[in-house]
Amino acid sequence: MFADRVLSGMRPTGSLHLGHYHGVLKNWVQMQHEMECLFFVADWHALTTHYDTPQVIEQSVWDMVIDWLAAGVDPAHSTLFIQSRVPEHAELHLLLSMITPLGWLERMPTYKDQQEKLSGKDLSTYGFLGYPLLQSADILIYRATQVPVGEDQVPHIEFTREIARRFNHIYGREIGFEEKAEAAIKKMGSKKGRLYSELRTKYQEQGDDEALLAAKALLDEQQNLSHGDRERLFGYLEGSGKMILSEPQAMLTAASRMPGLDGQKMSKSYGNTISMREDEESVTKKIRTMPTDPARIRRTDPGTPEKCPVWQLHQVYSSDDTKQWVQQGCTSAGIGCIECKQPVIQGVLDEQRPMRERAQYYLDDPTLVKNIIADGCEKARELARDTMRDVREAMGLSYS
Ligand code: SF4
Numbered sequence: 001m002f003a004d005r006v007l008s009g010m011r012p013t014g015s016l017h018l019g020h021y022h023g024v025l026k027n028w029v030q031m032q033h034e035m036e037c038l039f040f041v042a043d044w045h046a047l048t049t050h051y052d053t054p055q056v057i058e059q060s061v062w063d064m065v066i067d068w069l070a071a072g073v074d075p076a077h078s079t080l081f082i083q084s085r086v087p088e089h090a091e092l093h094l095l096l097s098m099i100t101p102l103g104w105l106e107r108m109p110t111y112k113d114q115q116e117k118l119s120g121k122d123l124s125t126y127g128f129l130g131y132p133l134l135q136s137a138d139i140l141i142y143r144a145t146q147v148p149v150g151e152d153q154v155p156h157i158e159f160t161r162e163i164a165r166r167f168n169h170i171y172g173r174e175i176g177f178e179e180k181a182e183a184a185i186k187k188m189g190s191k192k193g194r195l196y197s198e199l200r201t202k203y204q205e206q207g208d209d210e211a212l213l214a215a216k217a218l219l220d221e222q223q224n225l226s227h228g229d230r231e232r233l234f235g236y237l238e239g240s241g242k243m244i245l246s247e248p249q250a251m252l253t254a255a256s257r258m259p260g261l262d263g264q265k266m267s268k269s270y271g272n273t274i275s276m277r278e279d280e281e282s283v284t285k286k287i288r289t290m291p292t293d294p295a296r297i298r299r300t301d302p303g304t305p306e307k308c309p310v311w312q313l314h315q316v317y318s319s320d321d322t323k324q325w326v327q328q329g330c331t332s333a334g335i336g337c338i339e340c341k342q343p344v345i346q347g348v349l350d351e352q353r354p355m356r357e358r359a360q361y362y363l364d365d366p367t368l369v370k371n372i373i374a375d376g377c378e379k380a381r382e383l384a385r386d387t388m389r390d391v392r393e394a395m396g397l398s399y400s
Contacts, residue, residue: 004035006251007144009042009083012060013050016067017273018348019266021355022316023256025071027148028078037078038142038380041065044083044090048131049118065369067276070359081376083138088384092137093130095395099166100133108132109155136160140167140245141384148251157250164245171394172241181236184229188222200237212237231390244390258316261290263309277359280349287313287345292337293330303330303337310341317347 008028010020031037041064046057065080073080083089105111106129115123139147139160147157174180185193196218202211215237219230228242235243259265260272267273274283292310296303305311305326314323322343329335362369392398 004146005142005144006031006035006037006146006148007040007139007142007248008037008148009040009045009138010064011042011046012057012064013046014056014060014268015063016276017266017268018276018351019256019258019260019273020067021071021276021351022258024148024253025068025073027253028068029072029074031148032074032077035146038144038383039068039073039078039080040138040380041080041082042138044134045131048125048127048134049114049121049123051125051127062366062369065373066359066362069362069369069372070277070355072354072358075372075376079376079379080372081380082373085373085377086141086380086384088141088381088388089134089137091388092141092384092391093134095391095397096133096137096140096163096167097130098395099170100163104159104162105129105132108159110152132156132159133163136163139248140164141387142380143246143383143387144248145246146251147248148253150253150255154250154252157248161247164247167245167391167394168235168241168243171391172235172244174242177232177241178236180229181232184225184233184236187225187229192218192222196233203237227390242394244394245387259309259312261286261309263291263312274348277352277356280352283348283352284345287341287348288338290341292340296330296337299336300333302333305330310337310344313344313347317344317351 008024010016010024016025028037028039041061043057043061046060047054050056061082068080069075110132111129114128135156136159139157140163147160149157185196187193188196196215199211199215199218202208203215216234219225219233222230225233231242231244234246235241256265260267260270261274262270262272264270264272274286278286287310290309293303293305293308295301295307305314308330311326311330314326318326326335326340330340389398
């Protein structure tokens, strides 16, 4: 229905580490050249679990934006903004809550999981129960078509699609819809109008998805249709109502395989991280002292790389030649562990160097970051206002 638009956010609950870089940010950097991208600081989401430590959120917001910029997220190619600076998210969240069955939220698999995981916190709050709906509002307000998520978040996208469908079903009905849609087809001109009708019939009678895509592409090209007519014709393709909110697709991202210093997945909760901009001395020390194959007690003992956390880091940072050197040297006790760790140290430092340089540029002049965010919030608000105009109108709230 709308041109491809990606939305992705991160909760500001602490500094970012290399797991975030490999798992999320590298993907953002690549996507920003391929599609329209909106990246946001999900500060309201952070409050759903960190409501009693607001100071962490405040500090993390700016550090996190600098981490994004350091990773190569480019404000010339993507829109960066802070969720709470676009209050329309809250309005849409509230309005969607009017039509959201409580059971849909209570059944979200992450609801119980997270409550169990964060058992030290009282998460029997209204905000925590409703956070998937806030996420839906974040997505729907920008009419995002693609949302990069890991496997565990797929139910949230499915939930968002259901909310959009329910909204369109309740509010997309209008008196004389079919007549208005037929009138809109005439406005496309006889040739394109006929093509639209043929593709619509093909889709509705034969379930031909390609015909649906072709019809959508045809509508995207139409310059002479009003926004309302376009929505009507998108809705007319698939049903009998206006499509006010568009259903997003989950863009499944591979789970980050970035290992931490102990061989488990890199995660703040395991205390096994290297921060994205950690200083060289600290990185070197952390890797030098990280555990190795427990069976390799003496330098003269041969080791098994597959049982060693350092080997996992070689998978990320080393060339095939180096990996062969490790295999050969470790299993024959030809190299020591400190020697083996050196290419990993070098790999991490080489990766971090340009990040540190980019970050320094923004640390030297924090107003640059504030301006990037101010611009991004303004752009995001414009898009959000567009959607809210339609939502308010559909819900009988546009008083003019
Ligand atoms: S030589 Fe390398 S792979 Fe082998 S145990 Fe030591 S650090 Fe691990």
